[in-house]
Each structure stands twice: as C-alpha cells, then as structure tokens.
Amino acid sequence: MFILYGTRRKIKIDRSLGNRVCPNCHHTVEQSLAREKAAATIFFIPVFGWTTKRMIYCPCxxxxxxxxxxxxxxxxKA
Ligand SMILES: [Zn+2]
Structure with missing residues (x-):
C-alpha cells in the first residue's frame, strides 16, 4: 500500500515581549516569544506534533x- 507521509514545521508566536533592541540588527522593534512546532503528517494531515525550538523572534x-x-x-510567565 502507498502511504504519503512527511513532516512540517511552523512558527507559532506565543506572546509579544514589547519593544526591545535586537542584538543582531540593533533596531528597536517589537519582538515576540515564539516556538517552532513540528508535526508528522500522513497524507498531509498532522498526526502528532511537538515543539522543536523555543526562541525570541525579531520580525525585523x-x-x-x-x-x-x-x-x-x-x-x-513574566
Ligand atoms: Zn533584528
């Protein structure tokens, strides 16, 4: 039987941290707390997911x- 499977990843923004200076681009921008979520898919339907990375994301x-x-x-929490 032919089974089409794979994984997909997406970034989920959890909360805004307000305006902070980015250590990389040195702009004061609204940064947010984000998670990268991965999901295993079968026929493009997510079967189960997990969090792969936790980060502070700079939209700039x-x-x-x-x-x-x-x-x-x-x-x-803060
Ligand atoms: Zn930046």
Missing part, C-alpha cells in the same frame, strides 16, 4: 535567539 531581521525550556517558561 528574522533572527531568533534560542531559549531553553526553563528560560522560555520564565519569560512566558
């Missing part, structure tokens, strides 16, 4: 600063 230059799971939790 597209740079992401990686965070650990505990750092991420702290920032989400």
């Amino acid at each position: 230059c597209g740079t992401a600063k990686m965070l650990s799971r505990s750092e991420y939790k702290e920032m989400k």
